[in-house]
Amino acid sequence: MQEMMVSQPMAERVHVKDISTFDEAFGTVGMRVGARIGPDKRTQDDKEWYVVRRFLKEALQANLFVTPLVVWKEQPPMPDFGVEFGDARALIEITEATHPDDQREMAEFERAGNSAMLLGEFGGRFSGGASEPGHAWASDIVDAIERKAGKSIYSMDAERRHLVIYPNSNASFLVAGEEDERRVFSILAHAIERRRPEFTSVANGCAIHVLETHLVCLDLLGNRQLLTRSETKNE
Template identity: 35%
Template sequence: MRTVRFPEELEDLKSWLEGSREQAFRPEREDQRWKEWWCLLQLLYRAGSSRQLAGNIVATWQDDHNKADFCLEMPGGLRSLEITEATIPEERRAIAQARHDASDTTRFAVGRFASGALGDTPERALVDDVIRAIARKANKPYAAGAWLLIYPNSNASLLSLETGTVAALLDSRLPRLVFDRVFVLLGDESVVEIFADGRVSYFVGERHG
């Protein structure tokens, strides 16, 4: 799948994602494309159901390392959208192994929170991951004026998080952005939205799939 029109082809995208779900979370390039489309689908459903995005959108996947992952044709013009992961390597590997084994027991065997979590330490860890993800993409040639969509994939993201706490921590720590907008997908159907001037807010929408 390379181009999808929203909202009229959302169900087609959903069917394609469900039909190839077993490919997800493996290192092959096709599986990376699956994750990128899945993340875009989540953003569009959540933003659309909460009325954060309106109008027809044409999304085209770009298989070019010198370009962002997607080109979005929107009512206001063209917008580049890059998608990236927020994690640390050892937790990413443990989560991938747990999914491969269909087991919940190996996810927290290594990394942060192997001995449990106290207070807002999961939110702080997730914010650390998000800030590193933003910095990792900030010098890309397509970054200026683009949108960045971040999907956390770590021990922190698997815990119950307070979206308001995540937003407040980001608000207190982020400088001005190179990106025009940054979106962070969280597991409770919420999306943290970071603006170029450093303002942070969040909305809750519909998760699909």
């Protein structure tokens, strides 16, 4: 998922009256994230608000949540966000699907001040190209699911828990356009199916979602809805 620049101050709570006023309610909160280095360096809160804003917009339109809705930042060891809608409450955790070599490369690229780079130029994956990045992309998602084992988003007794995964790696950079995303989501579905009982046990009732640039996959381990993101529809 492509990230934007310049971080913004965070509000304690965002109140969304209805879907038509969603962007107005969030204002600058979660609009952009800063660079990895320098005076406007992004924070973890910046990244989490950026993702939760986009996820909630899609989730509301898919009736996963309803308005009026309130979202706020929680403090560790709680999951990242609390959400209140109608008479219900939910918890949301945000996590990246990535690889440490790719993250180091992204930081090195920004330090170098170049306008473009070849993948792998600064030590990331796919320095020799990739005929099929989808398997690495899917593996990154699986790693993100497994990485939360034992964390509060899986272990808490709260009924409504959601893990939102956003791909941000060299593998995801090689996935271009909605058709390509549909193909790699199909690879992911096959990888999940082979180990579904294991993942279902680990998640312990937590719904897992994947937010890509053009598509969002809701309830990966359950009903698995693959939807075109509203922002893409409106372009």
